[in-house]
Amino acid sequence: MFLIECPWCGMRDETEFSCFGEAHIARPLETEKLSDEEWADYLFMRKNPKGAHREQWLHAAGCRRYFNAERDTVSYQISATYKIGEKPPGGSRK
Amino acid sequence: MSKYSIFSLLRNAISYHENWASAWRSPEPKKEYDVLIVGGGGHGLATAYYLAKEHGITNVAVLEKGWIGGGNTGRNTTIVRSNYLWDESAHLYEKSMQLWEGLSQDLNYNVMFSQRGVYNLGHNLQDMRDIQRRVNANRLNGIDGQVVMPEEIKRAIPEINIDQGCRYPILGASFQPRGGVARHDAVAWGFARGADMRGVDIIQNCEVTAIKQKNGAVTGVETTRGTINAKKIGVVVAGHCSVLAEMAGFRMPIESHPLQALVSEPIKPVINTVIMSNAVHGYISQSDKGDLVIGAGIDSYNGYGQRGSFPTIEHTVAAIVEMFPIFKRVRMNRQWGGIVDTTPDACPIIGNTPINGLYFNCGWGTGGFKATPGSGWVFAHNVATGEPHELNRAFALDRFVSGFLIDEHGAAGVAH
Numbered sequence: 224m225f226l227i228e229c230p231w232c233g234m235r236d237e238t239e240f241s242c243f244g245e246a247h248i249a250r251p252l253e254t255e256k257l258s259d260e261e262w263a264d265y266l267f268m269r270k271n272p273k274g275a276h277r278e279q280w281l282h283a284a285g286c287r288r289y290f291n292a293e294r295d296t297v298s299y300q301i302s303a304t305y306k307i308g309e310k311p312p313g314g315s316r317k
Numbered sequence: 318m319s320k321y322s323i324f325s326l327l328r329n330a331i332s333y334h335e336n337w338a339s340a341w342r343s344p345e346p347k348k349e350y351d352v353l354i355v356g357g358g359g360h361g362l363a364t365a366y367y368l369a370k371e372h373g374i375t376n377v378a379v380l381e382k383g384w385i386g387g388g389n390t391g392r393n394t395t396i397v398r399s400n401y402l403w404d405e406s407a408h409l410y411e412k413s414m415q416l417w418e419g420l421s422q423d424l425n426y427n428v429m430f431s432q433r434g435v436y437n438l439g440h441n442l443q444d445m446r447d448i449q450r451r452v453n454a455n456r457l458n459g460i461d462g463q464v465v466m467p468e469e470i471k472r473a474i475p476e477i478n479i480d481q482g483c484r485y486p487i488l489g490a491s492f493q494p495r496g497g498v499a500r501h502d503a504v505a506w507g508f509a510r511g512a513d514m515r516g517v518d519i520i521q522n523c524e525v526t527a528i529k530q531k532n533g534a535v536t537g538v539e540t541t542r543g544t545i546n547a548k549k550i551g552v553v554v555a556g557h558c559s560v561l562a563e564m565a566g567f568r569m570p571i572e573s574h575p576l577q578a579l580v581s582e583p584i585k586p587v588i589n590t591v592i593m594s595n596a597v598h599g600y601i602s603q604s605d606k607g608d609l610v611i612g613a614g615i616d617s618y619n620g621y622g623q624r625g626s627f628p629t630i631e632h633t634v635a636a637i638v639e640m641f642p643i644f645k646r647v648r649m650n651r652q653w654g655g656i657v658d659t660t661p662d663a664c665p666i667i668g669n670t671p672i673n674g675l676y677f678n679c680g681w682g683t684g685g686f687k688a689t690p691g692s693g694w695v696f697a698h699n700v701a702t703g704e705p706h707e708l709n710r711a712f713a714l715d716r717f718v719s720g721f722l723i724d725e726h727g728a729a730g731v732a733h
Contacts, residue, residue, distance in 0.1 A: 225626065237626060237628065238628045241617055242617040242618035242619075244572060244619070245572075259718045259719070259720075260718055262718075263570075263717045263718040264568065266661075266717075267570035267661050267717045268568040268569065268570050268717075269559070269568075269569070269570065269571065269572050270559075270568075271559035271569070271571055271572050271573055271619060272559075273557070273559075273560050273573075273621045276619060278618065278619070294618070296573075296618075296619050296620050296621050296622070297620075297621045297622050298622065299618075299620060299622055
């Protein structure tokens with residue numbers, strides 16, 4: 224079972240959390256100028272890496288706040304959690 | 318290779334069944350093939366089989382990184398049904414159902430397809446409205462289905478709990494009599510043997526590490542067993558399709574999740590049909606050797622680890638025990654996970670890609686097993702002709718750009 228460190232509440236059981244998928248997806252500015260391809264890329268296309276991944280989590284049964292986590296999608300090990308708006312600990316990686 | 322029959326069984330009985338020939342060869346990969354199929358699961362092997370049988374293309378290799386049928390084909394709960402809401406998916410899954418109905422004879426391999434019926438339970442008024450709508454849509458598409466009430470369910474499945482006072486009472490169900498289960502390993506082995514007999518090379522322990530391209534068209538792949546060239550490549554790798562798409566240089570609307578299943582210790586016959594509940598995330602049937610086969614929902618996070626979280630299993634088992642209080646003290650024997658490739662609209666992606674000669678068949682999410690023959694059949698057509706078949710045209714990758722999604726989430730439910 225996971226123990227997940229909420230940046231506000233500390234270590235809690237995984238059943239208190241929900242995963243909300245890939246983090247750091249910026250909503251494009253001037254969406255009315257987007258082509259269908261660009262819009263589809265923003266809405267639907269995902270990285271889905273095998274290995275290190277950055278995701279949004281919600282502490283649903285706790286403080287009800289979102290945060291980001293860096294997690295390995297093969298070992299499922301969480302290497303870091305950080306608040307929304309903070310830089311990921313490993314530096315900005317595309 | 319000899320045909321399986323009562324006579325071959327008798328002949329081999331004389332030699333104590335010690336002289337059966339292998340069901341398929343293990344050839345060294347050639348330098349070049351007409352078509353490469355990446356992924357030796359049920360869908361990939363079915364594609365190779367129908368390429369050879371329907372389209373006469375036999376210079377084909379199936380590349381499998383592990384052993385055939387060792388991925389999701391060997392990890393699912395073997396449910397087969399075709400009662401989907403929308404026309405596009407109903408037609409595709411019904412094609413598959415029709416192939417299932419003659420598959421053992423066609424393959425000369427007993428896939429143990431058993432049409433024992435499938436119940437999809439409803440637990441609230443909205444579930445029942447959706448069930449009625451779906452059954453009506455099915456019947457308009459010529460697919461069998463009926464709405465059944467709790468008393469009828471109880472008559473068919475005496476052990477089920479239809480008490481209306483519990484947390485998720487059973488208000489009714491849809492029932493597809495032609496649905497059922499099949500032996501998943503036999504499906505992979507039967508297609509492998511059928512493809513191999515027609516000249517297809519099945520190459521195991523051969524992982525693709527790069528997809529070679531020139532001027533926007535594929536030329537071959539790099540593998541752990543050397544370079545293999547081909548002008549046409551069909552990728553059928555389920556959970557790993559994003560990894561393969563990244564090798565080829567485009568993005569997919571796919572997220573891979575762990576999906577878990579478990580079986581109990583073998584018990585005497587108690588369930589002779591399949592019961593699924595989308596609302597509480599549990600589905601159950603009983604295998605021929607007596608184990609209860611139970612499927613859970615997906616874990617919410619992405620994962621390639623072929624295992625999931627314990628709370629997901631606990632949730633499913635709680636649902637099963639409420640439906641069948643009699644199973645409260647049955648012990649579970651084994652539990653495992655597979656990697657499912659989920660799409661935003663819970664429908665597969667079958668067809669051409671931005672690269673010429675490269676075709677993808679993926680995104681089957683939690684419900685690919687039932688589609689195995691139909692998926693292979695349409696994908697073989699797509700790979701052979703370069704154009705989608707009428708049945709898979711709507712499932713193209715570009716539906717995410719055009720917006721013509723096929724929203725099966727509500728209809729097929731999460732348990733698929």
